[in-house]
Amino acid sequence: MSGSPVLTFLGAAGTVTGSKFLLEYENHRTLIDCGMFQGEARWRRRNWDTFPIEPRTLGAVVLTHAHLDHCGYLPALVRQGFHGPVICSAATAQVAAIVLRDAAHLQMEDAVHAGTGGYSRHDPPLPLFDTEDAERAIKLFRPVPESGRADLPGGGAVTLHRAGHILGSTFAVVELGGRRLAVSGDLGRPDHPLLLPPEPLPGADAVVIESTYGNRLHQPLDHARLARLITSTVDRGGVVLIPAFAVDRTAVVLRELTELTRHELIPHLPVYVNSPMALAALSVYRTAISQKSAELRPEILGGDDPFDPGDLRLVHSVDESIRINNPGRPCIILSASGMATGGRVLYHLERLLPQAKNTILLPGFQVAGTRGRQLLDGARAVKIHGHYIPVRARIADLPEFSAHADADELVDWLSSTPEPPEAVYVVHGEDDARQALAERIDDELGWTAVTPRHLERVRL
Numbered sequence: 001m002s003g004s005p006v007l008t009f010l011g012a013a014g015t016v017t018g019s020k021f022l023l024e025y026e027n028h029r030t031l032i033d034c035g036m037f038q039g040e041a042r043w044r045r046r047n048w049d050t051f052p053i054e055p056r057t058l059g060a061v062v063l064t065h066a067h068l069d070h071c072g073y074l075p076a077l078v079r080q081g082f083h084g085p086v087i088c089s090a091a092t093a094q095v096a097a098i099v100l101r102d103a104a105h106l107q108m109e110d111a112v113h114a115g116t117g118g119y120s121r122h123d124p125p126l127p128l129f130d131t132e133d134a135e136r137a138i139k140l141f142r143p144v145p146e147s148g149r150a151d152l153p154g155g156g157a158v159t160l161h162r163a164g165h166i167l168g169s170t171f172a173v174v175e176l177g178g179r180r181l182a183v184s185g186d187l188g189r190p191d192h193p194l195l196l197p198p199e200p201l202p203g204a205d206a207v208v209i210e211s212t213y214g215n216r217l218h219q220p221l222d223h224a225r226l227a228r229l230i231t232s233t234v235d236r237g238g239v240v241l242i243p244a245f246a247v248d249r250t251a252v253v254l255r256e257l258t259e260l261t262r263h264e265l266i267p268h269l270p271v272y273v274n275s276p277m278a279l280a281a282l283s284v285y286r287t288a289i290s291q292k293s294a295e296l297r298p299e300i301l302g303g304d305d306p307f308d309p310g311d312l313r314l315v316h317s318v319d320e321s322i323r324i325n326n327p328g329r330p331c332i333i334l335s336a337s338g339m340a341t342g343g344r345v346l347y348h349l350e351r352l353l354p355q356a357k358n359t360i361l362l363p364g365f366q367v368a369g370t371r372g373r374q375l376l377d378g379a380r381a382v383k384i385h386g387h388y389i390p391v392r393a394r395i396a397d398l399p400e401f402s403a404h405a406d407a408d409e410l411v412d413w414l415s416s417t418p419e420p421p422e423a424v425y426v427v428h429g430e431d432d433a434r435q436a437l438a439e440r441i442d443d444e445l446g447w448t449a450v451t452p453r454h455l456e457r458v459r460l
Helices: 041-048 074-079 088-118 132-136 223-235 251-263 278-288 318-323 346-352 371-376 407-415 432-446
Strands: 006-009 019-023 028-032 060-062 086-088 141-145 149-151 157-162 170-176 180-182 206-210 237-241 271-274 310-315 332-333 359-362 382-383 387-390 394-397 423-427 457-458
Touching: 006 423, 019 170, 028 170, 041 149, 074 132, 086 088, 086 157, 088 132, 088 141, 088 278, 180 387, 206 407, 223 237, 223 251, 223 359, 223 394, 237 346, 251 271, 251 278, 251 332, 271 278, 332 346, 346 382, 346 387, 359 371, 371 394, 407 432, 423 432
Parallel strands: 028 060, 060 086, 086 141, 180 206, 206 423, 237 332, 237 359, 271 310, 271 332, 359 394
Antiparallel strands: 006 019, 006 457, 019 028, 149 157, 157 170, 170 180, 382 387
């Protein structure tokens, strides 16, 4: 392939998940992000499609961050023959290892459940990848040096810049064939309680930008409302269950619960963290604090433990997890996954959803087709482990906890570049969000903004 580089949208085009962007020039191929599709069955089925190119021909994969919809397909890619370097930040290498090991465990566990429950269309049910695939993928991680810049196999280079979304998150600027492509990954918010905001956007010929909240604006976190939701549940003798992403979201929610408790806005309660992945991610956060990571806000680096409301209980074993299904007193349980697609939170939902005294708090975006979205949309029953569970608990949305930049913040980030790009490709959003952001970019910035289709190819 000669001429200018070619960009192909292998994921996150028409949906919020499955981020994969293929950059080709002459005989060089680099994949930027390698995410799993999540949510509705029509998207999840794409994880099982034949990969559009031979994975062995990829020179490298660049990961912007460690969320499953950006890194979770990597073990499947390795299973199919990819063996090149996986370039990422040092913190992403740490966190992605946790995420991939957990994902492999859940893949294998779900296959067993499907087999014993008889609710799979496959016989026998198989995981997309297993723990061996995950370990092989982890061995390919190549953290970038402190400069954030790394050479790409066969030519070109990539520079990773702070994105402020989760610990280790970056946006990537790839230089190849005399052109520069910036890929936003997921952009964080200027007021993230733990992380510094995204760095400005350098000049680039083209930009790929996420649009999760491309048609919405975040409101400031209503601390009083959250306190009321918790105290009213306690008054009913109920349990507050928070399905929270293990990476970052659990830490942010614990930070808020700690502040509410210290200011006596909620009673002192046992707070259980029941997710092996969340516990491992918390450990990475605490290490970053002790090492005074340049990603963290200065106010987090000193003082008391920002993640301990006073009665923090870390749940490690399955037996402990089972016991807190009947805690015997009001408490707060944080468990993954954040959109209730799998993990230990499902067992808590089975137990707690049928009781009106309990409250389920949903802190952040819920992808269409997930149980979290079904609950948010008012489902009277949700299917868990092959059975329908009645929904009588109170369901409350807390979108203010989202770690994604909103529409104004996305436009502000684009505006920080010293020179307009030739084109902006709006991805990683539902169609209405993508279109709204593209129209704003066109109207307010006067730039060419398009919403690419799945598998569409464009020249840079």
